[in-house]
Amino acid sequence: MDDTKKMLQAIIHGQNSLKQELVTKIDKLDEKLSSRIDGVEDKLDNVEKRLTGRIDALGKQLAYLEDDAPTREEFDNLEKRVDKMSGAPASQ
Numbered sequence: 001m002d003d004t005k006k007m008l009q010a011i012i013h014g015q016n017s018l019k020q021e022l023v024t025k026i027d028k029l030d031e032k033l034s035s036r037i038d039g040v041e042d043k044l045d046n047v048e049k050r051l052t053g054r055i056d057a058l059g060k061q062l063a064y065l066e067d068d069a070p071t072r073e074e075f076d077n078l079e080k081r082v083d084k085m086s087g088a089p090a091s092q
Contacts, residue, residue, distance in 0.1 A: 070078065
């Protein structure tokens, strides 16, 4: 029985040391990944800010273009003016 207890104790010690080694490696990996994840989150925040700025700039440009575009009434008046101008004789 004494040999059996020693063998069982050796197996338990081996499993315990293996468990401790795995826990240590997992903790190290967790530290590495947490710093990388924080870095990725920061990069995503920066990209989001840049994209928001670009979209805002494009929106402003679009609004200015829309303001410059003639309305339907202005376009109709323009057609009347062109017709009037094309019927007038050319001055020399």
